[in-house]
Each structure stands twice: as structure tokens, then as C-alpha cells.
Amino acid sequence: MIVRIAEDRQYELADDLHAQLNDLDDATVAAVDAGDEAAFRSSFDALLTFVRDSGTALADDELVPSDIILPPADISFAEAGADFTGEGLVPDPA
Amino acid sequence: MPGMSGRFSTVVKAKISKLLDRAEDPAETLDYSYQKQLESLQNVKKGIADVVTAKKRLQMQSSKLEQSVVKLDTQARQALSTGNEELARVALERKNVAQTELQSLDTQVQELEAQQQKLTDSEAKLRTKIEAFRTKKEVIKAQYSAAEAQVRISEAATGVGESMADVGLAMQRAVDKTEDMKARADAVSELEAAGTFDDLTQLGSGEDDIDKQLRELSSGAAVDDELAKMKAELGSGGGDAKQLEGGTEASA
Numbered sequence: 001m002i003v004r005i006a007e008d009r010q011y012e013l014a015d016d017l018h019a020q021l022n023d024l025d026d027a028t029v030a031a032v033d034a035g036d037e038a039a040f041r042s043s044f045d046a047l048l049t050f051v052r053d054s055g056t057a058l059a060d061d062e063l064v065p066s067d068i069i070l071p072p073a074d075i076s077f078a079e080a081g082a083d084f085t086g087e088g089l090v091p092d093p094a
Numbered sequence: 095m096p097g098m099s100g101r102f103s104t105v106v107k108a109k110i111s112k113l114l115d116r117a118e119d120p121a122e123t124l125d126y127s128y129q130k131q132l133e134s135l136q137n138v139k140k141g142i143a144d145v146v147t148a149k150k151r152l153q154m155q156s157s158k159l160e161q162s163v164v165k166l167d168t169q170a171r172q173a174l175s176t177g178n179e180e181l182a183r184v185a186l187e188r189k190n191v192a193q194t195e196l197q198s199l200d201t202q203v204q205e206l207e208a209q210q211q212k213l214t215d216s217e218a219k220l221r222t223k224i225e226a227f228r229t230k231k232e233v234i235k236a237q238y239s240a241a242e243a244q245v246r247i248s249e250a251a252t253g254v255g256e257s258m259a260d261v262g263l264a265m266q267r268a269v270d271k272t273e274d275m276k277a278r279a280d281a282v283s284e285l286e287a288a289g290t291f292d293d294l295t296q297l298g299s300g301e302d303d304i305d306k307q308l309r310e311l312s313s314g315a316a317v318d319d320e321l322a323k324m325k326a327e328l329g330s331g332g333g334d335a336k337q338l339e340g341g342t343e344a345s346a
Contacts, residue, residue, distance in 0.1 A: 065256055
């Protein structure tokens, strides 16, 4: 699957990492729901780090749509409230 | 299946579908998309120029404030050495306000610097994508039937459209931040216009409204500390004065 981190770049992640990615996403939603900014920061950072570390950065000249788009790393807690809701940004496994 | 939710995904998707709306003739769609991409690149350049302008304005204000800080400090010393403690206090209170503003301006200049860098990086990436799209569109036009081309176009245009939307969002955020900073810069300008950092020797006698506001604004304790420090410096003779400079941590 292709994951874009907004204002960063696209990464290709193995499909079997989806569950892990989804767990990190859900943790971020939980932190936003709880209004816990510190928890949000750490879980969102963990989410981005996971994508960057376990994914392969796509070259700038590749023209591929993303499956998942994550907000920019410097997103504010208020902005995050609009993004991390419900099932989050990573769709739950069917 | 990709189930993109969230505001970022939604905005990105909306922008891409707008881009693909004209899908009758594949070749036309390709050229139209490419045209839009070039326009988008121009907008990014404009956005970067705006950020640079905002930054320069803040930098100018910052250097003006720096001068004010030095000037007010000198005036406080002068006032104190002629025994005018009241005037020295007013000067220090104003210096205090100027320093606080200066710090916040410096932080904002750094933030804009970071924004500028980010947009410049994004522009470079988008330029690369657009170039790749230009190559690909010629290949698609030459090699594929109309039906096949439609699929290829959608893929390529979505890939580059996503990058365009992403840069668009980055620009929007930069503009929002720049607006906040403009408001801040305007507030400093108002303080300036109100004579807050003006030459004290040119003021009439007596305390004006600004002085009263300043008393409330600035921390009395910090001013008291600095006043005491300045007194000690002047008292111990000019020679030792330099040693104490910058020692803001002096205990009360």
C-alpha cells in the first residue's frame, strides 16, 4: 500500500503491515477522543515513524495515487481533531 | 480498498476529481491536466514569495526593536546617573516590553524560515512530478487506445494531482500562519505608533496613558531588579559595569 505523509512524501509499505499501521492509527484517534494532547503527540509521532522506518520512500518522479494520506508532522492538536475521528485515517481491516 | 477518510484525504480527493472532470477526450484531458499543473507550480512560487515578504517585514521590525532596546537601556542609564529614577524606570519598562516583543518576533521569523524551506522543497518535488507527467502524457497519447488511455491518465493525473493538492494544503497552512504573524506585526506597529519605543527625552513631562499601560503590561519585579542592578553598576563606578551585563538571572 502507498501511504503519503502530507508535506513530506509517499512511502510504499508491505500490505501485511496494515494491521500494525491501523493499531497506531486507532491509538491516535483514542488520544484525540480523550483530548490528551501529549498522548496524541506520541502516538502520532509513532505512526509517522512507523511509516518512514518500515516503508520505502517513492521517487519524486513516480506518479502513483496513495491509499492513505496522513496529515503533516507539525499538525496542531486542534487540526488533528478534524482528521482523527471514527476509524481514523487508516481503514480498519474488513 | 483504500477508504480515505479525514479532512486531508477529503480535500485532496476533491481537488483531484475536479482536475479529472474534463474526461471526454483523453488527449485533451492530459494537456488540460498539464496546464493546470503548471499553473499550480506558479502559485507555489507566488506563495513562497509571500512568505519571504512577510519574513522580511518581521525582520525589519525586529531590527528596529533591537535598536529601541539599546536606546532605552542607554537612556535608563543616563537618567539614573543624573538621579532621575522615575524616568529610568519608565525607560526600563519600555525596554522590557520591547524585549518581549523582540523575542516573539524572532521566534516567528524562524517559523517563517521553516515554512519557506518546506515550500521550496515541495516546489522542487512537484516540479519533478510535473516533468514526469509531461513525459508520461506523450507516451500515453502515442501508445494507448482511448479506453486504455483513460485508465492510465486517471492513474498518472491522480498521482500528480495528489502532490498538487498536498502542496496546496501546505501553502494554505503557510498563508494562515503568515496571517497570524501579520496580526502580531501590526500589534507591534501599533505600539510603535503609540510612541512606546520613542525617544523618552522628547516626551513631555508627566506620565501619559502609555506609561500607565506599560506599568500594567511589564512585570514590575523584573524592572525593579534591573533598576537595582543598574544602580549597583553605576554606584560601583563605570569600570565594573560591563561585568554585570547580560546577567539576567541575578537573584532579587
